[in-house]
Structure formats: C-alpha cells, structure tokens
C-alpha cells in the first residue's frame with residue numbers, strides 16, 4: 166500500500182496493490198496497518214455507500230464535535246473529484262482545500278480527518294462512493310459550507326453540478342464560526 170501526503174497536514178492518499186489475474190482482480194480496501202506510519206489509529210464504526218449519477222455534487226459536509234468524523238473514502242465504480250477543506254482554527258491552511266481524484270482503476274483511497282469539510286463531484290454515471298467513518302451519524306450535529314464559496318474557490322472540474330436543495334443553502338466560510346481547532 167503506497168501512500169501520499171498533501172500540503173494540508175493530516176490528509177493522506179492511499180494507493181493499494183491491485184492483484185489482477187485471468188479471473189479479475191483483488192485488493193485490500195482497508196487495513197489498520199495503513200495508518201501506522203502516520204502515528205494515527207482511527208477506529209471506524211460506520212460504513213456508508215452512496216451511488217450518484219454523473220455530475221452530482223455532495224457536500225461540503227461535516228459533523229460538529231463531539232461527533233466529528235474522520236472518513237476513509239474511495240469509489241468502487243466510476244470516478245469522483247474528492248474535496249477536503251481545512252476548518253481547523255489555528256491551522257496555517259485554514260480555509261484551504263485539497264482535491265483528490267478517486268477512481269475504480271487505481272482504487273485509491275483518501276483519508277479526511279475530523280476538522281475538515283468533505284465533498285465530492287462525480288465524473289461518471291453510477292459512481293459508487295464508499296466511506297468508513299470514525300463516528301456514527303448524528304443528524305443534529307451536521308454542518309456544512311457552501312460548495313461554491315468564492316473565498317475557498319474550489320475547482321470542481323465541471324460546471325453546473327446537480328446539488329441538493331439542502332446543500333445549496335449551506336453557509337459561506339466568512340459567516341461560519343468553526344467548532345474545530347488544530
């Protein structure tokens with residue numbers, strides 16, 4: 166399992182070994198050992214799956230403390246641009262984002278720790294998005310930031326995505342009092 170870090174501290178991309186043969190392919194999609202080199206030991210308690218048409222944008226979401234979630238995300242089919250926005254007060258990269266292209270060829274995975282807003286846009290039909298979470302869903306703790314906030318300036322790679330009504334009214338970063346800190 167190769168790994169790659171990003172200019173924003175805490176974000177990690179994992180690239181698994183894919184074993185192909187005349188039957189198809191095999192890969193390990195998760196091992197706790199992946200995180201050992203980084204000195205973190207996330208405990209996942211919930212797995213999620215969503216399937217989206219091409220051009221769907223979900224996000225930017227997070228859960229507020231004490232229900233903040235770390236997420237290990239990947240696509241089992243299709244392709245998506247995954248986005249993590251640093252919302253940690255005191256972080257030198259507060260309000261900055263990283264994008265990670267997730268696809269079902271490399272089967273790469275992206276670790277987004279608590280303290281980030283998370284979202285993705287799908288680039289292919291029926292993109293199956295899978296993610297492991299380090300805390301349970303708590304609807305009352307849900308929060309978010311507007312996907313096209315000009316202060317963040319995310320390049321989503323496509324114009325005019327399909328966004329839920331709920332996501333279209335999320336707040337701007339400038340009006341947001343972050344509950345996270347480094």
Ligand SMILES: Cc1cn([C@H]2C[C@H](O)[C@@H](COP(=O)(O)OP(=O)(O)O[C@H]3O[C@H](C)C(=O)[C@H](O)[C@H]3O)O2)c(=O)[nH]c1=O
Nearest residue numbers: 213215223224225226227236283284285301302303329
């Ligand atoms: C997230 C979640 C949702 N739900 C229910 C609540 C709604 O009735 C329905 C759809 O939820 P929502 O529209 O919030 O789904 P997404 O827009 O895909 O939300 C996710 O999208 C971004 C990318 C994320 O990172 C979060 O994990 C999550 O917020 O599933 C549950 O029952 N459990 C859950 O863990």
